[in-house]
Amino acid sequence: MAASAHPASETPWKTLSAEELEKQYSPSRWVIRMKAEEVVSTFVQTGIQATRKARATRRNQLDVPYGDGEGEKMDIYFPDEDSKAFPLFLFVHGGYWQNGSKDDSAFMVNPLTAQGVVVVIVDYDIAPKGTLDRMVDQVIRSVAFLQRRYPSNEGIYLCGHSAGAHLAAMVLLASWTEHGITPNLQGFLLVSGIYDLEPIISTSQNAPLHMTLEDAQRNSPQRCLEMAPARPVGPACSVLVVVGQHDSPEFHRQSREFYETLRRVGWKASFQQLRGVDHFDIIENLTREDDVLTQIILKTIFLAL
Numbered sequence: 001m002a003a004s005a006h007p008a009s010e011t012p013w014k015t016l017s018a019e020e021l022e023k024q025y026s027p028s029r030w031v032i033r034m035k036a037e038e039v040v041s042t043f044v045q046t047g048i049q050a051t052r053k054a055r056a057t058r059r060n061q062l063d064v065p066y067g068d069g070e071g072e073k074m075d076i077y078f079p080d081e082d083s084k085a086f087p088l089f090l091f092v093h094g095g096y097w098q099n100g101s102k103d104d105s106a107f108m109v110n111p112l113t114a115q116g117v118v119v120v121i122v123d124y125d126i127a128p129k130g131t132l133d134r135m136v137d138q139v140i141r142s143v144a145f146l147q148r149r150y151p152s153n154e155g156i157y158l159c160g161h162s163a164g165a166h167l168a169a170m171v172l173l174a175s176w177t178e179h180g181i182t183p184n185l186q187g188f189l190l191v192s193g194i195y196d197l198e199p200i201i202s203t204s205q206n207a208p209l210h211m212t213l214e215d216a217q218r219n220s221p222q223r224c225l226e227m228a229p230a231r232p233v234g235p236a237c238s239v240l241v242v243v244g245q246h247d248s249p250e251f252h253r254q255s256r257e258f259y260e261t262l263r264r265v266g267w268k269a270s271f272q273q274l275r276g277v278d279h280f281d282i283i284e285n286l287t288r289e290d291d292v293l294t295q296i297i298l299k300t301i302f303l304a305l
């Protein structure tokens with residue numbers, strides 16, 4: 001039998017029908033608290049409102065360029081007290097690399113800045129303008145930019161949701177010598193992410209992305225970590241892989257396998273399945289200080305200091 005990097009036992013999705021694969025990679029169809037058609041608009045509305053509130057109530061710098069590209073901007077939100085040494089929380093929004101922006105993604109700004117964390121919401125060029133390679137490069141450059149702008153930060157915590165968790169996970173593989181700076185990355189928080197892009201190729205999500213098999217493989221942190229384990233950035237840096245109870249079985253499988261691979265190659269990783277939440281309210285709830293995930297984030301940041 002020919003050797004294969006992906007034996008059938010590790011690619012259970014290959015036995016799924018086209019219809020079932022489409023369903024597994026349609027997060028709104030697994031939501032039980034409302035109709036699938038209402039889920040995404042509710043999510044976006046919650047994000048827009050949180051962003052409006054954050055901009056009205058927190059000191060901020062909007063549209064800060066982290067590169068020369070027109071889409072390479074970030075919004076930075078500050079705690080009330082003035083300080084040079086603060087933890088930085090950088091959020092990468094989801095939307096299957098084709099929807100979403102920093103203007104509807106400031107969910108966690110108020111609860112985190114209230115505790116002394118600087119929160120950054122980053123934009124990147126979604127499809128069809130951007131390719132996967134470009135988005136990955138943009139998120140990596142946004143991290144390098146933050147380190148240069150805030151050299152005395154008390155840690156950069158990188159959080160991504162869904163497609164944004166994929167982009168954040170690709171930062172685990174960044175080669176920092178190329179960027180001339182090693183960021184003070186202290187934690188990754190990967191929420192309801194996708195780490196192997198191959199199953200997406202044949203779904204409708206790939207229409208604006210035009211991903212080939214090579215594109216998918218080159219941009220799959222699951223595969224890249226298995227093939228050429230990157231060295232963890234520092235012994236203190238933790239990676240928390242989180243998935244919602246009502247995420248699809250394929251999302252659960254992807255999160256668990258990525259967590260297991262991270263452990264195997266030496267990262268300080270942990271895995272958590274959050275009860276009672278789905279792909280969307282897992283993030284919507286970050287607008288609340290008493291939310292379970294908000295508390296996990298604050299513990300991750302302040303127990304590391």
Ligand SMILES: N[C@@H](CC(=O)c1ccccc1NC=O)C(=O)O
Binds near residue numbers: 028
């Ligand atoms: N078309 C998808 C939308 C979706 O997956 C999504 C929407 C907003 C934010 C994140 C999402 N998922 C992954 O990036 C769905 O309705 O399931």
